[in-house]
Amino acid sequence: SQKIEQNSEALNIQEGKTATLTCNYTNYSPAYLQWYRQDPGRGPVFLLLIRENEKEKRKERLKVTFDTTLKQSLFHITASQPADSATYLCALSPSGTYKYIFGTGTRLKVLA
Amino acid sequence: GAGVSQSPSNKVTEKGKDVELRCDPISGHTALYWYRQSLGQGLEFLIYFQGNSAPDKSGLPSDRFSAERTGGSVSTLTIQRTQQEDSAVYLCASSYMGDGYTFGSGTRLTVV
Numbered sequence: 001s002q003k004i005e006q007n008s009e010a011l012n013i014q015e016g017k018t019a020t021l022t023c024n025y026t027n028y029s030p031a032y033l034q035w036y037r038q039d040p041g042r043g044p045v046f047l048l049l050i051r052e053n054e055k056e057k058r059k060e061r062l063k064v065t066f067d068t069t070l071k072q073s074l075f076h077i078t079a080s081q082p083a084d085s086a087t088y089l090c091a092l093s094p095s096g097t098y099k100y101i102f103g104t105g106t107r108l109k110v111l112a
Numbered sequence: 113g114a115g116v117s118q119s120p121s122n123k124v125t126e127k128g129k130d131v132e133l134r135c136d137p138i139s140g141h142t143a144l145y146w147y148r149q150s151l152g153q154g155l156e157f158l159i160y161f162q163g164n165s166a167p168d169k170s171g172l173p174s175d176r177f178s179a180e181r182t183g184g185s186v187s188t189l190t191i192q193r194t195q196q197e198d199s200a201v202y203l204c205a206s207s208y209m210g211d212g213y214t215f216g217s218g219t220r221l222t223v224v
Contacts, residue, residue: 032210034212034213036212036213041217042217042218043116043203043205043215043216043217043218044155044203044213044215045215046211046212046213046214047212048212049210049211049212089154089155091155097160097162097168098143098160098162098207098209098210099145099157099160099168100157100213101157102147102154102155102157103154104153104154105154
């Protein structure tokens with residue numbers, strides 16, 4: 001069956017460290033993969049999009065990798081801050097259309 | 113508008129009643145999506161509109177759910193004969209082509 005897996009356990013890290021979140025998928029061949037941030041009571045906010053032919057994408061303190069062989073994307077936040085605390089969702093486009101399927105998200109808590 | 117607007121923000125309804133949820137996307141965005149999110153869960157895809165193409169209704173959980181998008185802009189999600197399991201946050205998003213989604217703040221539906 002098709003699955004998108006993100007660590008359901010919360011990730012706690014110390015301020016200033018690099019946070020690394022994982023998104024694994026099975027039985028998909030996505031053309032695009034996106035990462036979103038969601039705060040409690042709010043809709044998700046788009047962060048980054050990476051295409052299947054791109055290995056890495058960066059935006060300020062954020063970095064996303066996309067390994068289509070391992071069927072995995074890693075999301076890194078460098079020099080993390082308490083304001084980065086949120087739930088992070090990965091989403092993939094299974095058919096190359098603009099429709100995305102979302103993972104359940106990983107809650108990140110950055111400790112001051 | 114500046115963002116995706118959803119109304120109402122909260123809706124409490126009695127089991128068996130019909131409800132209508134409204135989404136006003138960003139002007140010029142060609143695609144519109146409906147998802148729902150149950151407490152502590154990921155986003156569940158419901159329906160996707162792309163331009164003048166027939167909508168992708170593959171995520172609608174039953175024939176009690178329907179949606180329309182008028183004039184390529186405003187969308188209404190209708191749930192008939194609501195059940196308690198329909199209680200969730202209903203999120204609407206829009207995008208321009210393959211760009212990241214912009215989500216609204218959602219409608220919290222409670223069926224009592």
